[in-house]
Amino acid sequence: MVNPFLWLILTLLDLYFWVILAMVIMSWLIGFNVINGANPYVRQISYALHRLTEPFLGPIRRVLPDLGGIDISPIVLLLALQFLRYLIVYYAAPLL
Secondary structure, three states: OOOHHHHHHHHHHHHHHHHHHHHHHHHHHHHOOOOOOOOHHHHHHHHHHHHHHHHHHHHHHHHOOOOOOOOOHHHHHHHHHHHHHHHHHHHHHHHO
16 A cells, blocks of 8 residues: 555656656747747647746756756756655655
8 A cells, every 4th residue: 555645746746757848848849840839829838837847947957057058957857856756765665
């Protein structure tokens, strides 16, 4: 039986992982002109994804060096989320 709080935390981490991936894919699609960034629906989705991810990506971007237009902050955040997820599972497993 899984602890409900542990399940909730892990589910939220997984959900945020997918939000970050959606933001990255959306930025690529807009950047390569696959979808129109001026479309109101695309703009609204892009705005929502930006608002959800920027509180964590902003500080990472300030710490990382400038790589000439390549933004690796989502990769760093995804790695940090996976590390946090495995850390929680590692330390919570003996409690179950």
